[in-house]
Amino acid sequence: MRLVHALIAKSIAETLLVATLAVAFYFVTFPPYFHGWGELTPTAVSGWVVNQSAPSEPVVVQLFIDGTFVASGTANLPRPDVVEAGWSQDEWHGYSFAAPQLALGPHQAEVYALHASGGGLRQTLQLVGDPIGFVVDDSGTLSGVSPIRIDR
Secondary structure: OHHHHHHHHHHHHHHHHHHHHHHHHHHHHOOOOEEEEEEEOOOEEEEEEEEOOOOOOOEEEEEEEOOEEEEEEEEOEEOHHHHHOOOOOOOEEEEEEEOOOOOOEEEEEEEEEEEEEOOOOEEEEEEOOOOEEEEEOOOOOEEOOOOEOOOO
16 A cells, blocks of 8 residues: 555656646746737838846847738837836837738738747747737728737
């Protein structure tokens, strides 16, 4: 009976160890540190993003439309509203991507923050806010959209 209890205790200890390692790996690889907001204007995808673990550092962002990579940039444009909302001590966290030429009809834009971990050996993308749906009309402008505020 002691052997059975010892084996059960060992199994529980191993399960807790593996779970702890998995959670630690997840938070290192996919940190929940990025906060942001995005919107579509008639000609661009704009917004802001802050890395809460390093709020003074600019964040590299990537734009995907309909699941396809479109552009990469750095969130280093002035956004005084970020300071006013208390997300950062400085305003240099804005981004703006000019809208590429797209087919008429509905589309979806997603902005991702690029996170490097493992001393730069691994890079992962974290979605900033929710995907933004929009429609390209006959004149080639983005329409039928309104800003969507994301507080995460």
